[in-house]
Amino acid sequence: MADAGPPWRVALLVAYDGTEFAGFQSQVNGRAVQDVLEAALADLYGTTLRVRAASRTDAGVHAVGQVASVDLGDAARYARIPLERLPLALDGRLPADVRVLAARAAGPGFDPRRAASKTYRYRLLARPAPCPLRRRFVWHVGGRLDVEAMATAAEAVIGRHDFSAFAAAGASGASRVREVRALRVRAAADDEVHVDVEADGFLYRMVRNLVGTLVEIGRGRRAASDMASILASRRRALAGATAPPQGLCLMEVRYADDPGAAWVRAPAASSR
Amino acid sequence: MADAGPPWRVALLVAYDGTEFAGFQSQVNGRAVQDVLEAALADLYGTTLRVRAASRTDAGVHAVGQVASVDLGDAARYARIPLERLPLALDGRLPADVRVLAARAAGPGFDPRRAASKTYRYRLLARPAPCPLRRRFVWHVGGRLDVEAMATAAEAVIGRHDFSAFAAAGASGASRVREVRALRVRAAADDEVHVDVEADGFLYRMVRNLVGTLVEIGRGRRAASDMASILASRRRALAGATAPPQGLCLMEVRYADDPGAAWVRAPAASSR
Numbered sequence: 001m002a003d004a005g006p007p008w009r010v011a012l013l014v015a016y017d018g019t020e021f022a023g024f025q026s027q028v029n030g031r032a033v034q035d036v037l038e039a040a041l042a043d044l045y046g047t048t049l050r051v052r053a054a055s056r057t058d059a060g061v062h063a064v065g066q067v068a069s070v071d072l073g074d075a076a077r078y079a080r081i082p083l084e085r086l087p088l089a090l091d092g093r094l095p096a097d098v099r100v101l102a103a104r105a106a107g108p109g110f111d112p113r114r115a116a117s118k119t120y121r122y123r124l125l126a127r128p129a130p131c132p133l134r135r136r137f138v139w140h141v142g143g144r145l146d147v148e149a150m151a152t153a154a155e156a157v158i159g160r161h162d163f164s165a166f167a168a169a170g171a172s173g174a175s176r177v178r179e180v181r182a183l184r185v186r187a188a189a190d191d192e193v194h195v196d197v198e199a200d201g202f203l204y205r206m207v208r209n210l211v212g213t214l215v216e217i218g219r220g221r222r223a224a225s226d227m228a229s230i231l232a233s234r235r236r237a238l239a240g241a242t243a244p245p246q247g248l249c250l251m252e253v254r255y256a257d258d259p260g261a262a263w264v265r266a267p268a269a270s271s272r
Numbered sequence: 273m274a275d276a277g278p279p280w281r282v283a284l285l286v287a288y289d290g291t292e293f294a295g296f297q298s299q300v301n302g303r304a305v306q307d308v309l310e311a312a313l314a315d316l317y318g319t320t321l322r323v324r325a326a327s328r329t330d331a332g333v334h335a336v337g338q339v340a341s342v343d344l345g346d347a348a349r350y351a352r353i354p355l356e357r358l359p360l361a362l363d364g365r366l367p368a369d370v371r372v373l374a375a376r377a378a379g380p381g382f383d384p385r386r387a388a389s390k391t392y393r394y395r396l397l398a399r400p401a402p403c404p405l406r407r408r409f410v411w412h413v414g415g416r417l418d419v420e421a422m423a424t425a426a427e428a429v430i431g432r433h434d435f436s437a438f439a440a441a442g443a444s445g446a447s448r449v450r451e452v453r454a455l456r457v458r459a460a461a462d463d464e465v466h467v468d469v470e471a472d473g474f475l476y477r478m479v480r481n482l483v484g485t486l487v488e489i490g491r492g493r494r495a496a497s498d499m500a501s502i503l504a505s506r507r508r509a510l511a512g513a514t515a516p517p518q519g520l521c522l523m524e525v526r527y528a529d530d531p532g533a534a535w536v537r538a539p540a541a542s543s544r
Contacts, residue, residue: 015404017404017405017407062405097407099402102401129287130363132370133288133336133409133521189461
């Protein structure tokens with residue numbers, strides 16, 4: 001492109017039902033959210049565009065506040081569709097399980113992966129009877145959970161720690177230190193228990209491993225006080241099993257250089 | 273069967289995600305909840321058994337409190353599986369979008385269609401942004417709704433009336449008089465508005481026609497005071513359009529001769 005100027009970077013707020021996806025990121029096998037977003041962008045702009053996202057969610061994991069970025073190339077191409085109309089233009093080209101909730105201009109240095117914090121919610125269905133309407137969105141743990149014990153255990157995790165005990169076995173990478181800013185366990189409507197966790201970053205499967213351990217405490221199979229010693233041990237083998245993916249949802253991503261007020265359409269503060 | 277005694281009638285509390293069903297009742301074309309229930313019963317008991325249900329829900333309509341009955345034939349067959357284990361035994365033979373929440377013995381005169389009252393919930397998503405996670409369970413009406421105007425309009429419908437104005441065009445049947453015992457419109461979590469309606473019975477598509485009219489009032493396209501005159505007119509043409517099926521869920525069915533306390537497993541009081 002002879003007239004290509006600096007790339008016009010756009011940030012997208014994306015929501016998806018992860019049930020029928022192999023995760024956000026493109027891969028050799030399986031349907032990825034990235035693929036359907038890039039296909040919609042290619043159809044709209046007539047050229048191949050790469051999407052980057054704040055979080056590579058796993059297969060079956062949902063999002064109501066995923067943030068993705070795309071460089072639209074030259075200004076002329078960018079100007080064809082006003083930014084406030086981009087969500088609807090993309091939605092018309094996306095499958096029903098993915099929606100673009102908002103779009104805004106982002107600075108050239110914006111990288112969605114450099115988030116100041118991410119917030120996830122994990123939904124547990126804590127009663128004997130299953131619920132077929134929620135089967136894609138909750139982990140049905142059967143009987144009741146001791147929410148108070150879970151909340152007490154959660155307190156031990158808040159703060160800056162080495163989270164090796166809750167990292168997926170075999171996970172590589174330099175530092176395992178992350179700062180969990182909030183970890184709240186509470187009884188919610190319709191027999192659900194919600195675990196909301198905010199951190200400056202997460203190790204692979206960290207939320208699901210934390211939830212798996214909290215559920216064992218909620219079932220009375222471990223003491224709430226075990227949480228601190230599991231964390232201190234840094235040994236994955238001491239923590240609980242990994243919670244299944246369908247209960248997990250990426251709720252919100254925040255950026256230090258961005259007060260989050262610039263979304264053309266209001267972000268969706270939704271749990272479902 | 274030489275030793276067939278009086279039939280053992282069992283009542284089942286059934287929940288289903290109606291998205292991939294053509295409705296409860298068996299029909300020539302399409303997958304019906306009745307079919308998958310009867311197939312599970314046939315597999316379990318080795319004989320063809322007919323299921324009757326309180327409500328013939330339409331394609332795409334959900335249930336968390338459907339009541340069905342089945343005659344299990346002779347006592348020996350009935351005794352093979354203890355009643356409290358019947359839900360799990362059936363769930364293992366049902367697709368993931370149908371679950372039997374509870375089972376109990378019913379008197380020989382029990383007819384699930386002779387309900388004292390039924391309660392439905394209709395879920396509206398009242399914000400500009402769609403939610404792909406809830407697309408199967410809400411009607412996305414776009415912008416905000418005037419819940420107060422809708423609640424005021426709803427009051428006009430409560431009581432014993434001829435509901436011809438809200439019956440599907442071409443609906444036959446003798447009396448169009450029904451008693452609406454409760455009709456509540458309220459703002460719910462996550463940008464939803466819920467319409468809960470309880471009546472001694474419903475005309476075909478009555479809830480969806482009531483909701484379609486209430487949404488027009490909530491959008492400011494009609495006055496709340498119009499509701500009373502639409503009802504009094506008995507003319508379907510004056511009411512609003514039929515709301516789409518996916519927002520509707522059968523919540524509960526009550527029987528006069530049954531305090532509802534006999535469910536082997538606790539009924540699920542769930543909205544999702």
